[in-house]
Amino acid sequence: MKLTVNIPGKAYDITIEKGALSHIADYINLKGKCAVIxxxxxxxFHADTVVKSLASKYDVYKFVFPAGEESKTIYTLNEIYGFLADNSFNRGDFIVALGGGVVGDTAGLAAATYMRGIKYVQIPTTLLAQVDSSVGGKVAVDIPQGKNMVGNFYQPNAVIIDPTVLKTLSPDFFADGMAEVIKYGCIEDKNLFDKLFSYSKEEFDANIENIIYTCVDIKRRYVEEDELDTGARMKLNFGHTIGHAIEKYYNYSTLSHGRAVAIGMNYVTLISEKLGLTPSGSAKKIVECLKKYDLPHDIATDVLKKSVEFIGADKKNIGKQLNVIMLEEIGKSFIHKTDTQIFGGLF
Ligand SMILES: NC(=O)c1ccc[n+]([C@@H]2O[C@H](COP(=O)([O-])OP(=O)(O)OC[C@H]3O[C@@H](n4cnc5c(N)ncnc54)[C@H](O)[C@@H]3O)[C@@H](O)[C@H]2O)c1
Ligand SMILES: [Zn+2]
Structure with a gap:
């Protein structure tokens, strides 16, 4: 299955195919040598397969950093720059980002900045990276003051998604990605939501390519319409305002992003139901779907209270209009312009 992201002057293909990893070189039409990061x-689990295929066509160099969000820093970035320079990489060469969102974001920022930008290919290996972070060109690292604080928009030259790599992913990380998959159903595609709701485990596995395709296609449309995230692309933030607040409350440990977003989707829908903006019963349906994929939907009231207080206390939000994403119904979303008082509706 193939999709093209049509951003003027920066169009690229996204291929989704089981087994793509073993012949990855067939999908890459770049010149020069390549650095697999x-x-x-x-x-x-997967680098040997990729390196073997690439070596049939390119000079391949490999850089490995320790797994985990703690590596998504300017220090890793600096090591990547040194590695590229020591191996005489120049603007005619390219990077292959092989991994989850941490690798994609870090290697993507390295590609965006090394020698003022070199080409790069995304090979996402987590469900989250396959349906979300590998598409759209947001690249960044974290600094102590905040996540993703140093970055850019820099579109890849190709994205190659092999769903079979998810077999080695831990169930926890798989569930995390499922929060984003369910999000796509909620904001844009009732049919996807209904399928996720009713699929048996076997049906889900048999349809994984289609599920990923549907999610990526939605992201593609948002990115084409709003590359720099100032309008429609914001709808991808459904569940994220409250989700981010909870993640922050826990200092980005204890509760993962996907789980925080799952909880956020439930609470924001409860608020919008109270306001009469979403048909009642929607949150209940979302919760049932979240439970099916081992995701949480609520959190202790005192934690929720303190978390949403953060949104209000955040200097960036004072007196500012907040764009909160809500559902007109499951499968249709809108941007609700409001302020932090809205979260009072939860208590
Ligand atoms: N750029 C964007 O648009 C965007 C969007 C959403 C999230 N993000 C970023 O993505 C990051 C989270 O991404 P993530 O959830 O993929 O985390 P991650 O990259 O840390 O991957 C999660 C874990 O799974 C391991 N892993 C990856 N693929 C595997 C596989 N196939 N088999 C076994 N283990 C595997 C990793 O080593 C890691 O331990 C965050 O930093 C977030 O800010 C970026
Ligand atoms: Zn997210």
Whole structure:
């Protein structure tokens, strides 16, 4: 299955195919030599397959950094720059980002900045990276003051998605990606939501390519319409305002992004139901779907209270209009312009 992201002057193909990893070189039409950048876990499971295929066509160099969000820093970035320079990479060469969102974001920022930008290919290996972070060109690293604070928009030259790599992913990380998959159903595609709701485990596995395709296609449309995230692309933030607040409350440990977003989708829908903006019963349906994929939907009231207080206390939000994404119904979303008082509706 193939999709093209049509951003003027920066169009690229996204291929979704079981088994693509073993002949990855067939999907890459770049010149020069290539640097495969990956993390320690992905290196163990999948790097050999990728390097072997690429070596049939390119001079291949490999850089591995320790797995985990803690590696998504300017220090790793600096090591990547050194690695590229030591191996005489120049603007005619390219990077292959092989891994989850951490690798994609870090290697993508390296590609965006090394020698003022070199080409790069995304090979996402987590469900989250396959349906979300590998598409759209947001690249960044974290600094102590905040996540994704240093970055850019820099579109890849190709994205190649092999769903079979998900077999080695831990169930926890798989569930995390499922929160984003369910999000796509909620904001844009009732048919996807209904399928996720009713699929048996076997049906889900048999349809994984289609599910990923549907999610990526939605992201593609948003990115084409709003590359720099100032309008429609914001709808991808459904569940994220409250989700981010909870993640922050826990200092980005204890509760993963996907789980925080799952909880956020439930609470924001409860608020919009109270306001009469979403048909009642929608949150209940979302919760049932979240439970089916081992995702949480609620959190202790005191934690929720403190978390949403953060949104209000955040200097960036004071007196500012907040764009909160809500559902007209499951499968249709809108941007609700409001302020932080809205979260009072939860208590
Ligand atoms: N750029 C964007 O638009 C965007 C969007 C959403 C999230 N993100 C970023 O993505 C990051 C989270 O991404 P993530 O959830 O993929 O985390 P991750 O990259 O840390 O991957 C999760 C874990 O799974 C391991 N792993 C990856 N693929 C595997 C595989 N196939 N088999 C076994 N283990 C595997 C990794 O080593 C890691 O331990 C965050 O930093 C977030 O900010 C970016
Ligand atoms: Zn997210």
């Amino acid at each position: 990956t993390d320690s876990n992905v290196d163990e």
